[in-house]
Amino acid sequence: MQFPSNKYLIRHLITTAPRHSYHSATYYERPGAETMDQKGYISCDFVVDIDADHIPTNCRQNHDYAICKACGAFFQGEKPLKCSKCDGTKFDKISWICDECLEVSKKQVFNLIENFLLSDFSIPIEDINLYFSGHRGYHVHLKTKAFLDLDQDARREISDYVTGEGFSFKIWDYKMIQNNMMGFSIDDPGWAGKIAKELYNILVLGEPRIKEVFENPIYGKKLSTSLINIIISNRQYLIKQISDKRKIWQVAGIGEKTWIRIFEILRDRIKADIDVVVSIDLHRLIRLEGTLHGKTGFKVMKIKYDNLKDFDPLKDALSFPDDQDNTLDIEISAPISPKIRIGDTNYGPYNLGEKLKLPLNAALFLLCKEVAQIKPPS
Template identity: 30%
Template sequence: MEERTRAYLRGRFRDHYRRTEITPPPAANEREWGFIPWTEGPDMTMVRHRSLLELGDLSEFLVRKRPRHVYFSAGRFRDPGASSMHAKDWQSADLVFDLDADHLPSVTLGSDSYAEMLAKCKEALFRLLDFLENDFAFDDLEIVFSGGRGYHVHVRDENVLHLEREHRREIVDYIRGIGLEFEELIESETVAGLGRKTPTERRTLQIEGGWGGRTHEHFLAYVDELLELDEDAALERLQEFDGIGEGKAAAALNAARNNRDQLEAGNVTVHTAVAQLAERFANRAVDRDNAPIDEPVTTDTNRLIRLPGSLHGGSGLQTVRLERDELDEFDPLVDAIPETFRGHEIAVHVLDGGEIELGGDSFTVQDGDQSLPEYVAVFMMARGRAEKEKE
C-alpha cells in the first residue's frame, strides 16, 4: 500500500470516528487495549498492553490515532496496562466466540463470493446461538458483526466470567460435538423382569433439546423419508449404512411402519435394528448442527477482540453490534457500510479488479484508473486491490 493511500484512509477513518459515538464494553477500564496503526510496509505491528487510562477518552483517542484496527481484551485485570500477562493479575474474562467464514467447512475458498461466505457464516451464527440460548440458557449475549469475515458473540453471564481455560474447553467441545457418544444421549428404564438376571429395559433417546433432540430430529426426518418410498427403494436406502444388510434393513423398515408413535417418543428399543440405525444419526447431527467456532478464541481468557463500532482496516466496513431480532434482516455488505463513505465517488487506480458486491449492488471493476463510490474504493484499497489516485 502506497503512502498516499494510507494517508487517505487514515484521514477518512478519522472522519468516521469524529461523527460516530463508540460505546466501550463493560468494565472498560479493567481491560487491556490494543491497536494497529497505518504503518508503512506489509507487516502490521500491534501496539498493546495499554489500559484505557493510558489511551484517554476513547472517542478522542480514535480521532487522534485513527487506527487501522482497534481491540480490547476479553479478560479483565487488576492492572491491564502491565507489560506482561502475569503482572496484569487476571480477574475474570468474557466467554467469547468467533465465527470466521474462511474456516467454515461449508465455504469453498476461491469459489464462494464474499457475500456467499458471509451468508454461510450467518447460518453458522444461528446454530451457535441455538447452543448458547437453549442448551446453556445464557442471557447476557452481545452479537457483533466483525467488519470482516464473520461474527463474534460475547457472553457476560456472571457464572461464566471466572471459568478457567479447561472449563471453556468443555463448552467448545460440546458446541463442536467433539467426543459425543450416542450412549450419553440414552436414558434406560427397567420395564419388566425386575430381579431377573437380564431384565427388560426400555432405552429412550433424550428428545427434549440438546444433542439428543438434534439427533432425534434428523432420525425422524429420515424415517419419514423412508416411509414415503416404495419398499425396494426404502430397503436400498437403508442398506447404504455400513453394518445394515438386507435382514436388518427389512426389520428396521417394518419397525418404522408399525411403531412411528414410539419412535416419535424416542423409544429405540422397538427393534435392535432401529437402535443401530438411530445411533448413526448422532454423528449426522454433529456434522450438520455443530457450530464451527474458532476454538482458541473461546479458550483464551486473555484474547483481544475487535471493538464494536470501530472500522475494520481490511475492509473499511464497520464492526456492528446487533440485537437478536435484527439478525434475519441484517445484510453486512449493506448495513455495515459507514455513512461517512456513502454518497460520493473518488478516483482510484485499480490493481486487481473483478466483481464487487457492496451496498446492495454488484460492480464489475476494471483494472486501471476508475471513479468509484467511496465505500467500494475504500474496500478495495483496504484489501490491497487499489491505490488512491494521485491528485
Template identity: 30%
Template sequence: MEERTRAYLRGRFRDYYRRTSIAPPPDANLREWGFIPWTAGSGTTMVRHKSLLDLGALDEFLARKRPRHVYFSAGRYDDPSSDTMGSKGWRSSDLVFDLDADHLPGVTPSEDSYEEMLATCKDALLRLLDILETDFGFEDLTVVFSGGRGYHVHVRDDGVRELDREQRREIVDYVRGIDVEFEHLIEQEAVGGTAGRSSPAHKRSLVTDGGWSRRVHRRLTTFVDELLDLPEEDALERLQEFDGIGEGKARGALTAARNNRQQIEAGNVDVHPAVFQLARILAEDVLDAESAPIDEPVTTDTNRLIRLPGSLHGGTGLRVLRIDRDELAGFRPLDDAVTEQFVGQQIRVDVTGTEEMPGGTQDSATISLGGDSFTIEPGAQTVPEHVGVYLMARGHAEKEKE
C-alpha cells in the same frame, strides 16, 4: 500501501470517529485496550497494555488517533495497563466466540464471493446461537459483525466469567461436536426380565429434553414423519440410500415406524434394530450440520483482545457492528455495515489486481456493497467512495492523485 493511500484512509477514519459516539463495553475501566495505527510498511504494530484511563475519553481518543483497528480485552483485571499478563491481576473474562468465513468447511475463498462467504458464516452463527441459547441457556449475549470475515459473540452471563481455559475448551468441544459419541447420547432403562432369564432387558432411548441427544432425536422424528408421508416404495428406496440398510432392514424399519410412532416420539430407538441403526447414522449428519466451527483459540484465551463494536475495520472500511438478536435474520453485512460517511461521492483509485479478490479473476472481480454490485477491473477508475475505501483497505487498490 502507498503513503497517499494511507493518508487518505487515515483522514476518512478520523472523519468517521469525529461524527460517531461509541459505547464502551461493560466494565470498560477493568479491561486492557489496544489498537493498530496507520504505520508505514507491510507489517502492523500493535499498541497494547493500555487502560481506558491511559486512552482518555473513548470518543476523543478515537478521533485523535483514528486507529486502523481498535480492541478491548475479554478479560477484566486489577491493573489492565500492566505490561505483563502475569502482573495484571486477572479477575474474570467474557466467553467470546469467533467465526471466520474463510475458515469454514465448504468455503473456498478463491471461488466464492465475499457475499457468499459471509452468508455461509451467518448460517454457522445461527447454529452457534442455537447451541448457546438452547443447550447452555446463556442469556447475556452480544452478537457483532466483525467488519471483516465473520462474527463475534460475547457471552457475559455470571456463570461463565471465572471459567479457566480448560473449562472453556470443554465448551468449545461441545459446540464443535468434538468427541460426541452416539453411545453417550443413549440412555438404557431396565424394562424387566425376559422369558427364562432372571436378568432384566434394557430399552435404549435418546434423551429428548436437551443437548445433542435432543438434536438427534429431532432429526430422527422428522425423518420418520417424512417416511410415513411417502408412498411405500419411495420410503423403502429412501431408507436403502443409507449404508448398511438393505431391503429387509428397510421394510422392518418402515413397519416399526408405522406401528411405534409414539414410542419413537418418546425417544425409544429399540423398536427395531434398523431404527437404532438409522438413529446412529443420522447422529453423524446432525453433528456435521448443526455444530459450529468456531475458532478455538479465541474462546479458550481468557486474555483475548477483540474488536470494539462501533469501530471501523481497517482491512475493509466496514463498521464493526453490534446486531440486535431479533434483527439478525434480516441482517445484511455488506449493506448494513457500510459506513454512511463514505456514501454519496466518487473517488479515483488505481486497482492493482483483481485475481486475489474473493471469486475474482485476472481480468475482473465483482463486489457487492451497499446494495449494489460493481464489476472491478485492473487499472485507474472512478468508483463510489465506500467501494474505493474497501479496495484500498484490502490492499487491492491505491489512491489516485486528484
C-alpha cells in the same frame, strides 16, 4: 495499552489511524501494568467467534483464489498445499465475502444462541452481547457471571459441547442390546434429543432429503448408496419409532459402525461451528466496537439480537453514507476483483489494470482487500 477515558482512546485512534483495533476481553485489577503477572487477573468474557472462514461454504470456490508467489500461477478456490506448476508452497491468498457466506455465519449465530445458549445453558438473553465483526462473521460475548469466572478447562468443556467434540455417543445412552440398536428419544435432554429430532426432521421430508443429507455430509465420508436405500426403505418404521418415543431403532443391514457414522453426520448438521481457540483464551483480544475492520472497511458494530434477522452487513455496516457522488479513483492491481454487493449495487468482477471511479464504500472495500490501489493523479 491503557487509556484513562474514552476521550483519550478516541484521540489515539484519530492520531494513529490503526488498520485494526482491539480491546481485551479480560478484566484486570491493574490493566496498565507492564507484565501479565502484575495485571492481576479477575475474569474474562466468554467470547464465541463465528466466522465463515471456519465453515464449509460452496461460494468460496467461486470467489476465493490464490497466486503462487514463486511463479504467479493462479488457483481458483481453496489455496493448494503445493503449486502444480513449480512445487512452490507460498501463496498470496484472496479471501472474499458474499451474501451466501455471510448468511451462513448468521445462521450459525442463531443456531448457537437458540439451540445451545438459551435452551441448554439457560443464559438470559440480556447477558448475551452480539457484534458484527466487520468481516465474515460475528462475536458473541457472554456476560453471565458463571461464565466470566470459568477457567480454561471449563471453557474447553463448553466449547466441546456446542461443537459436539470430545465425547462418545455412548455417553448419551446409545448402546446395542441383544443386537437391538437403542437410539434416543426426542424428549432426551441435550445432544441425545437433538440427534433424535434431527433424524426425525430429515426422515419426514422424504427420499430426496435423505439422499441430500447422507450423500453430501458437511464433513467426512458419505454413506454408500446401498445403506441410504436401507434407510429409505425403513423410513416409515423409524419415523414411527421416534414419534412414539421408542428407543429401539433396529434396522436390518445397519450395524453399529454405520449408526455411529449416521450420528456423526447428524452431529455436524446440529453443532455450532465456532472457533474454539477464541473461546478458551483467557487473555483474548477482540475487535473494538465502533472501529473499522482493516480487511473490509466495514464497521465493527453491536447488534440487538431481535434485529439480527434483518441485519444486512453489506448495507448496515458501511462506514460512509451510501452516496454515489462521493467517489474515489482506483486501479485494479490483482488478477481478478470478484463481484461484491455494497449497499444495493453490485460491483465487478474487475480485471487487472481496470481504472474505476467508485463510490467511497466500494472503493474502500477493494483497497482493504488489496485488489486495488488509489489511482495517482494524471
